[in-house]
Amino acid sequence: MIDDLVVRQADVFRNKMGIEVLTDHRAEGIDRVGRVVTGKGPQGVFAIPYDHLLVATGATPIMPRQPGWDRPGVMVLKSLDDGRRIKAFLASRPVRSVVIVGMGYIGMEMAEALRAQDIAVAMVKPRPALLPWLASELVETVSATLEKAGVAIHTGFDVAQIVDDGDRLQVMAAAGASLTADMVLVAVGVRPNSDLAAAAGLALGPDRSIAIDAQTRTSDPAIRAAGDCADAFHAVTGQRTWIPLALRANRTGWAAADDVCGKPVTLPAVVGSAVFKVFELGVARTGLTAKEAADAGFEPATVTIHTASRAHAHPGASRIQVHLVGDKGSGRLLGAQMVGREGVAHRINTAAAALHAQMTVEQFSQMDMAYAPPYGPAWDPLLVAANQLIKTL
Amino acid sequence: MIDDLVVRQADVFRNKMGIEVLTDHRAEGIDRVGRVVTGKGPQGVFAIPYDHLLVATGATPIMPRQPGWDRPGVMVLKSLDDGRRIKAFLASRPVRSVVIVGMGYIGMEMAEALRAQDIAVAMVKPRPALLPWLASELVETVSATLEKAGVAIHTGFDVAQIVDDGDRLQVMAAAGASLTADMVLVAVGVRPNSDLAAAAGLALGPDRSIAIDAQTRTSDPAIRAAGDCADAFHAVTGQRTWIPLALRANRTGWAAADDVCGKPVTLPAVVGSAVFKVFELGVARTGLTAKEAADAGFEPATVTIHTASRAHAHPGASRIQVHLVGDKGSGRLLGAQMVGREGVAHRINTAAAALHAQMTVEQFSQMDMAYAPPYGPAWDPLLVAANQLIKTL
Numbered sequence A, B: 001m002i003d004d005l006v007v008r009q010a011d012v013f014r015n016k017m018g019i020e021v022l023t024d025h026r027a028e029g030i031d032r033v034g035r036v037v038t039g040k041g042p043q044g045v046f047a048i049p050y051d052h053l054l055v056a057t058g059a060t061p062i063m064p065r066q067p068g069w070d071r072p073g074v075m076v077l078k079s080l081d082d083g084r085r086i087k088a089f090l091a092s093r094p095v096r097s098v099v100i101v102g103m104g105y106i107g108m109e110m111a112e113a114l115r116a117q118d119i120a121v122a123m124v125k126p127r128p129a130l131l132p133w134l135a136s137e138l139v140e141t142v143s144a145t146l147e148k149a150g151v152a153i154h155t156g157f158d159v160a161q162i163v164d165d166g167d168r169l170q171v172m173a174a175a176g177a178s179l180t181a182d183m184v185l186v187a188v189g190v191r192p193n194s195d196l197a198a199a200a201g202l203a204l205g206p207d208r209s210i211a212i213d214a215q216t217r218t219s220d221p222a223i224r225a226a227g228d229c230a231d232a233f234h235a236v237t238g239q240r241t242w243i244p245l246a247l248r249a250n251r252t253g254w255a256a257a258d259d260v261c262g263k264p265v266t267l268p269a270v271v272g273s274a275v276f277k278v279f280e281l282g283v284a285r286t287g288l289t290a291k292e293a294a295d296a297g298f299e300p301a302t303v304t305i306h307t308a309s310r311a312h313a314h315p316g317a318s319r320i321q322v323h324l325v326g327d328k329g330s331g332r333l334l335g336a337q338m339v340g341r342e343g344v345a346h347r348i349n350t351a352a353a354a355l356h357a358q359m360t361v362e363q364f365s366q367m368d369m370a371y372a373p374p375y376g377p378a379w380d381p382l383l384v385a386a387n388q389l390i391k392t393l
Helices: A010-016 A080-092 A105-116 A136-148 A195-199 A246-260 A290-295 A348-356 A361-365 A381-390 B010-016 B080-092 B105-116 B136-148 B195-199 B246-260 B290-295 B348-356 B361-365 B381-390
Strands: A026-031 A036-041 A044-049 A053-055 A059-061 A074-076 A097-101 A120-125 A151-155 A159-165 A168-173 A178-181 A183-186 A190-192 A223-225 A274-278 A281-287 A300-308 A319-327 A333-340 B026-031 B036-041 B044-049 B053-055 B059-061 B074-076 B097-101 B120-125 B151-155 B159-165 B168-173 B178-181 B183-186 B190-192 B223-225 B274-278 B281-287 B300-308 B319-327 B333-340
Touching (some): A074 A080, A080 A183, A105 A274, A120 A178, A136 A281, A136 A319, A168 A183, A281 A348, A290 A319, A290 A333, A319 A381, A333 A348, A333 A381, A348 A361, B074 B080, B097 B105, B105 B136, B136 B274, B136 B281, B136 B319, B136 B333, B290 B300, B300 B381, B333 B381
Parallel strands (some): A097 A120, B074 B183, B120 B151
Antiparallel strands (some): A059 A190, A168 A178, A281 A333, A319 A333, B159 B168, B168 B178, B274 B281, B281 B333
8 A cells, every 4th residue: 555655666767777776875975076976885885986966865854852752652754664654553552642743734634644543633833823834814724624623733832852651652842731642743844865965065055955056956067956855946036945845856856867968958946836635625825925025025915815615606615715925016926825625726826827927916817717606706716816915016 | 596696686786886777678779979879668768878888788699590499498598587497497397308409518517407307418519529629539538428427419410490299399400310309408609799889880809799909998989898798809819809708708897897987907818718517527728729729820739648636546536638739839838628527627727827928838837836645646737738748849
């Protein structure tokens, strides 16, 4: 079942594609002058010369360093092995309750999976906002959905340590509160695996990602970086950013290969489009939040609206919320967020296209969008929001 | 139930908005020199002077003129009254089978509604293609869905006459075939109600729609036109077009009011975005077909792909088909079509945004789109299609 998630096994590369794949080999150093990668493998140290080098080291879940994070039953979820470990732990004993540390999309997806097995779930994080990048009215919908599904939300809960409590674990907050659980899942985000690149003196980007250009080249043109470890340019700000997501990671891999082979490549800028599902809700964003817009030098105006997800009088409609961010100076659309039970995941990409095209809110509001009663109102929620936002620009 | 579909009753305009609404008054002439509209009402003839005149006469279902189309049991579906007549007819006698003349989205939506009541449905049309504007592989999916739902498809069936057959109706084709049914629904399209405007000497647009400019003004600047009777400019071709759909109709009404009130207005061009639902399928389009592209002077290249509607190994996935049209000369994206059980209706608007922004297929292929396994593959079907289409440009 878990193996179904593997798109290509290592042996396919080895046997069908003629690519030498050295698993269990850890690269530990890059000699940029001699163009050699050194490291350790099952047969001891290795040194592999290169003409071109690709650093595709990915990202690693952030693991806090406070006491107790190394206890059995405290787990992260990133790799397939992490998934196997979690499944094995759940199978090995009765797990009635889980504390999830972190409230990002990995934590929420895990909360849904655990609730589906009727396991009690509490989510904790030190900061006050459930999803700090999401507009507050949209956060309320996510929060209400989690609570209705039986997930306890503890914001302002800064884990100080995790201690054994018989067969169970006690998660203790700095402020004195504590929660007891059979398992603790840590999902507080990821960091780029850039130590190797940094040690080799390659330039770093935001959040210590590896800085690359539009040909995936690092500050050493013989070394490329691709995947979750590499940074990107943001189409809205023009600045470097680090948003490790699947499509971009995949795209940089293609681009690196094309560039090595001499095919003209210009990696596009990103707009940070993302979506996740939490219980029946879709939660999506693209572009900048109001805060990110202000930080980037824009003068943000925002609007939050909600409309029915289907046409007037159409049965089965639910509520869809849209939050848009525009720039008072230029009138440009800067970002969009949506929450709803239907029609969120793909609608967000209409806003993403508008961001790539640097449309103004006015231009966006005048788009000709497809309409049919089962799928939305005649005025799409995005258009309703844009019409409102124009008035404040 | 049917009354729920009325967004605003006439009395709301009369009593709450202070607007004089003369129902049962037929406008029959426009005296453009004297600025007077003349016609007939319950109290006889009327003559109403105007400073500004808005022609919002809408569109009417096309009714063939061959013998028998005036028989009871032969009906069209456009207005609420048409809906009431159809419901009354179905309630008045046992209706076991219906012939639908025409295979557009109204006909297909009616087929679905009738099949839900277990009424046998046959659809007929003279031309050979079920949906001539849809790429053939996508048509096959629609056709298979209709047939699986028990709808008989008779293309090449040119109705010559409809005759009584006891209590039933016999629909006879020119070529000799005939079908017997309890009711005949005519859904062969609509035409703009432009006779009044034409008689007043106003310039007409495509398909005898009323030609308007970006301020909704007709060739007489004191007369505006809005709604399904008015034409539009197409953002891809730059040419006039007539695509009577709800959003555009609504938008022209707003624009006409703004323009009369002296508010600056520039009506946007359309891209012809449309979607309909037929049984479990969504069918959507935006922009040009290959034929329309060639007719407009482009050199079209096309691609048709299908992918899973969800990520690799995600349960519940179905098939989604994408057809893209690009221009070999400029590399521009010219049109998109999609058919699938999920994720079609809102995805099409991503392509619509790209058309408004006059993106190339290459630019479109490089969009940063939101991804999560329940909603699609990491490479969205639109991107997969764009990546293929680039190779042929």
